[in-house]
Amino acid sequence: HRFAxxxxxxxxxxxxxxxxxxxxPVLTTQQGVPVADDQNSLKVGARGxxxxxxxxLREKIFHFDHERIPERVVHARGYGxxxxxxxxxxxxxxxxxxxxxxKGEKTPAFVRFSTVAGNKGSADVARDVRGFAVKLYTKEGxxxxxxxxxxxFFIQDAIKFPDLxxxxxxxxxxxxxxxxxxxxxxxxxxxxxxxxxxxxxxIMSDRTIPRSFRFMExxxxxxxxxxxxxxxxxxxxxxxxxKQGLQSVVWNEAVKLNGADPDFHRRDLWDAxxxxxxxxxxxxxxxxxxxxxxxxxxxxxxxxxxxxxEVIPVRKVGRLVLDRVVDNxxxxxxxxxxxxxxxxxxxxxTNDPLLQGRNFSYLDTQLKxxxxxxxxxxxxxxxxxxxxxxxxxxxxxxxNPKGRVNYEPNSWSDAPGxxxxxxxxxxxxxxxxxxxxxxxxxxxxxxxxxxxxxxxxSQTEVEQAxxxxxxxxxxxxxxxxxxxxRMVSHLLNIDNDLATKVAQGLGLREMPDPAxxxxxxxxxxxx
Ligand code: HEM
Numbered sequence: 001h002r003f004a005x006x007x008x009x010x011x012x013x014x015x016x017x018x019x020x021x022x023x024x025p026v027l028t029t030q031q032g033v034p035v036a037d038d039q040n041s042l043k044v045g046a047r048g049x050x051x052x053x054x055x056x057l058r059e060k061i062f063h064f065d066h067e068r069i070p071e072r073v074v075h076a077r078g079y080g081x082x083x084x085x086x087x088x089x090x091x092x093x094x095x096x097x098x099x100x101x102x103k104g105e106k107t108p109a110f111v112r113f114s115t116v117a118g119n120k121g122s123a124d125v126a127r128d129v130r131g132f133a134v135k136l137y138t139k140e141g142x143x144x145x146x147x148x149x150x151x152x153f154f155i156q157d158a159i160k161f162p163d164l165x166x167x168x169x170x171x172x173x174x175x176x177x178x179x180x181x182x183x184x185x186x187x188x189x190x191x192x193x194x195x196x197x198x199x200x201x202x203i204m205s206d207r208t209i210p211r212s213f214r215f216m217e218x219x220x221x222x223x224x225x226x227x228x229x230x231x232x233x234x235x236x237x238x239x240x241x242x243k244q245g246l247q248s249v250v251w252n253e254a255v256k257l258n259g260a261d262p263d264f265h266r267r268d269l270w271d272a273x274x275x276x277x278x279x280x281x282x283x284x285x286x287x288x289x290x291x292x293x294x295x296x297x298x299x300x301x302x303x304x305x306x307x308x309x310e311v312i313p314v315r316k317v318g319r320l321v322l323d324r325v326v327d328n329x330x331x332x333x334x335x336x337x338x339x340x341x342x343x344x345x346x347x348x349x350t351n352d353p354l355l356q357g358r359n360f361s362y363l364d365t366q367l368k369x370x371x372x373x374x375x376x377x378x379x380x381x382x383x384x385x386x387x388x389x390x391x392x393x394x395x396x397x398x399x400n401p402k403g404r405v406n407y408e409p410n411s412w413s414d415a416p417g418x419x420x421x422x423x424x425x426x427x428x429x430x431x432x433x434x435x436x437x438x439x440x441x442x443x444x445x446x447x448x449x450x451x452x453x454x455x456x457x458s459q460t461e462v463e464q465a466x467x468x469x470x471x472x473x474x475x476x477x478x479x480x481x482x483x484x485x486r487m488v489s490h491l492l493n494i495d496n497d498l499a500t501k502v503a504q505g506l507g508l509r510e511m512p513d514p515a516x517x518x519x520x521x522x523x524x525x526x527x
Contacts, residue, residue, distance in 0.1 A: 012046070015039045029059055069334070070369050071120040074165055075131045078114030079213070079266040080333035081273055083322035085109050085136055085283070091317060094234050094287060095226035097346030099138040100317070108137040108384055109320060112336055113213040113265070116148075117168045123258035124265035125249065127208045127470070132218030132240060133338040134320065137384040140424075144342040145238055146362070150207060151219040153303040154196045156445050158357015163189060187478040191486035194448040194515060197494060198304050201455045204470040205463060206248035212268040214279040215247035222355040223300045225348040225429060226287065233348065233429050235293060235300060237307055239284035239314050251470065270325055278323040284314035298451070299444035303354045305451055332380045337366040348429045372396050388418035449493040456495050468498055472505030484508065489515040 009017045017039060020026045027035045035056060042054035050057065072078075085107045091100035099107045114131035115122065130149040135142055154164050167189035170176050190196045202208070210216045218240030226234045249257065257264045272279060286307055288300075298305040326332040339362035340355060349355055366375055372395035375381055390407055392400045400406075405417040456464065471491070475484050484506050491499035492514040503511055 011037075011039060013040075029056055030063070031059075069371065072114075072369060073365055074116050075114040075133075076120045077118050077122050077124070078112045078131060078133075078333060079269055080110060080112040080326055080336060081269060081322040082324040082326070082332075083109050083111065083278070083320060085134075085318055085320045087318045088316065091226075092228065094228055094236075095346035096229040097138070097143070097226070097344055098140045099136060099143070099344070100346070107139075109322075110135045110137075110332070110336060110380060111320070111322060112333060112338065113216075113269070117165075123262035125209060125254040125257045127203070127251075127254065127474075129203060129208060130210060130213070130216055132216065133336075134218070134240075135336065135338060135342075138344050139385045140344045141385060141387075142342050142381075142383050143344045143347060144338045144340065145220050146338045146340050146358075147218045147220045147238065147240070149210065149216040149218055150199065150202045151217075151221060151237075151239075151306045152198050152202065152451075153221055153354060154190070154199045155193065155354065156195050156302055156304055157353045157441065158355075158361070159353075160193070161354075161357065161361070164193075184478050184480050184483060187475060187483045187487055188480070191483055191490065194490060195304050195445070197448050197490050198452040198455065200471075200490075201452045201467065201494070204467045204474065205455075205459065206250070206466055209249050209251065209254045210265075211247040211249050212265050212272075214244045214268065214272060215242055217241060217246060218281065221303050222352045223350045224355075225350060226285075227346055227348050227429055231429070233431075234287045234289060235350070237286040239286070240281040240320065241284055241314070241316070243280040243282065243319075250466070251473070269322075273322060273325050278321050280322075281320045282316045283318045283320060284316050286312040286314055288312055298447065299442060301350055301352045301442075302445045303352055304445075304448070308454070331378070335370060335375070335378050336380045337362070337370060337375050339363055339366070343426075345424070345426045374398065390417065449490075452494045456498060464498070468501040468505070471498075471502045475502065475506055481508075485512045486515070488512055 007019045007021060009019055011017050017037070018024075027038055029035060033056075038056075041050045041057045043050050052058075085099065087100055087103060087105040087107075089103050091097075094100075099105060112131065112133045114133070115124070115126055115128040116131060117128055118126050132147045132149050134145045134147070136145070155161065166172075167185045171183065171185050190200060207216075220238030223235050223237060226236045228234075261267065269279070286309070288296075288307070292312075293300045296307065296311075300307070339359075341349075341359040341363065343349070349359065367373060370378070373391075374394050374396050376383075377396065377398040390401055390405075392406055401417065403415045403417075405412055405415060408417060408419065410416055456467065459467065471487075475487055478484055478487075485508060488499050488503045488506070488508060489512040491502055492512070500511075
C-alpha cells in the first residue's frame with residue numbers, strides 16, 4: 001500500500017484537512033459538486049446548531065444509514081473468488097451446452113463458499129455444511145450450479161425448508177445459539193425427520209469442519225439432466241473434486257480457530273490466491289439413463305440419496321481454477337445472486353421436489369435482498385454474453401430498451417429489437433407427465449437408513465470415532481432427554497455399535513427401541 005502523502009492543512013479546531021492537487025482528485029458529493037471541507041458540518045457560528053441546509057452532511061449520513069442490505073436468509077457468511085472453468089473434451093454426445101462443446105474452452109466463473117446457519121459475522125470453522133455455489137458465465141447465458149460440500153440434503157421436499165432452517169437458526173425467544181452448537185430445536189426437528197438421517201451422518205463427520213474451502217468437495221446434490229442436440233436426455237449428478245485433496249480439522253482445532261481467527265477460511269482463500277497458489281477443482285459427472293434409474297435401489301429424485309461412485313464412476317470433464325480475489329467484497333461477494341433455475345440450453349431439471357422448490361426460492365429471496373428486479377444489472381450478476389430483452393424500469397434500471405420498441409411481436413422493420421430463435425433458444429425437455437394432484441411423498445423415498453449405514457461403515461475407525469464423539473457432544477446440548485433418546489432410536493437403525501457409544505456417552509439410563517420409521521426399501525415395494 002502506498003502511504004497517502006497529500007498536502008495536510010490544519011483547520012481552526014486543529015483538525016486534519018488533506019487538500020486535492022497533483023494526482024489527487026477533488027472530493028465531490030454524489031451529485032458531483034466539489035467539496036471544500038469534509039471535516040466540519042455547516043453551523044450557525046463555530047459553536048452553533050447544525051443547519052438542515054447542509055446538503056453535504058445530509059447526503060453523507062443518509063447514504064451511510066442505508067449501507068446495509070439484509071443478509072442472506074441462509075448462507076449469510078461467505079467468501080467469493082473469480083476464476084475460470086476449462087473443458088477437457090467435447091461432451092456433445094451428452095449435452096448441447098455451449099461450454100462443453102470445445103476442448104480447452106475457458107468459461108469465466110465466480111464461486112462463493114459459505115456456511116449455512118450462522119449469520120454474516122459468525123465464525124468460519126463452525127460445524128456446518130458449506131455452500132459451494134458456482135456461476136459460470138457461458139456464451140449462452142449464466143449457468144449456476146448452487147451446491148454444497150455434502151452430496152445429500154436434510155429434507156426431501158422444499159416445503160420443509162423453512163422448518164429446517166427455523167430449527168437450525170437461533171431460537172426465536174432467546175436469539176441464541178448460533179448454528180455451531182446444536183440445541184433442542186434442531187435435534188427435535190431432526191429426530192422427527194427420519195429422512196435427515198443420512199445427512200446427519202455426513203454433518204457429524206469431519207466433512208463439516210473443513211481445513212479450508214480449498215480442501216472441500218462440492219456437489220450439485222440433485223439429479224439434473226443433460227440434453228444433447230438431438231433432444232436425448234441423460235441424468236447427471238455433478239461433483240467438484242479438489243485437486244488439493246480433502247482435508248478437515250479436528251473439533252479441538254476448530255474450537256480454537258474460531259476463537260483465535262474467526263476469519264480463518266476467508267483469509268486462507270485470500271492468501272492462497274494472492275500468493276499465486278490457485279486452488280483447483282475438477283468437475284466430475286455421474287451419468288445414467290432411465291433403465292438405471294428404474295432399477296437403482298433408491299429414487300434418483302430423492303436428494304437424501306447418493307449414487308455410489310462404485311456403481312457409477314465419476315468422469316472428470318473439466319477443471320475450475322480460482323485465480324483472482326474480488327476487488328470489492330460488497331459489490332461482488334455480497335451482491336452475487338446464484339439461482340438453481342439459471343440453466344443454459346443443454347442442462348435441464350428433474351422432478352426432485354427439493355429442486356423444484358429451490359427454483360422458486362432463490363429468485364424470490366433475491367428480490368428482497370437486493371431490492372430490485374434489476375439485480376442482473378449489477379456486473380457480478382450480468383451475463384458476459386450479449387443479451388437483449390424487453391424488461392424495463394424498476395429500481396436502479398440501467399439497461400432500459402433503447403428506442404421505440406419495448407414489446408414484441410411488433411411491426412417496425414427499422415429497429416424491431418430482439419426476436420425469438422427456434423433453433424438456439426432454450427427448450428424444456430418435453431417430458432410426458434401424468435397423474436393426480438396429490439400432496440404426498442412417494443413411497444420410493446421411504447428408506448431413510450440404508451445409505452446412512454453405508455456412509456457410516458465406509459468410514460475409517462478414526463472417522464467413525466469422530467462421528468460418535470460429535471453426536472455425543474452435539475446431542476449433549478439438547479437439554480430434553482426425550483430428544484436425545486429419540487435420536488439414539490434412529491441410530492439403532494443405522495449402526496448398533498454407534499448407537500451404543502452415543503447412548504453411553506450421553507449417559508442414557510436405558511436403550512430406547514429402534515425408531516419405527518424403518519420403512520420398506522424400493523425392492524420390497526417392487527419385488
Ligand atoms: C442460499 C445451497 C436447499 C433456499 C444457498 C447458497 C447455497 C445453497 C450454496 C448460497 C448461495 C450464495 O453463496 O449466495 C443449497 C443446497 C440445497 C439447498 C445445495 C439442497 C440441496 C435450499 C432449499 C431452499 C433454499 C430447499 C428453499 C426452498 C435458499 C435461499 C438462499 C440460499 C433463500 C439465499 C439466497 C440469497 O439470498 O442469495 N443455498 N440450498 N435452499 N438457499 Fe439454498
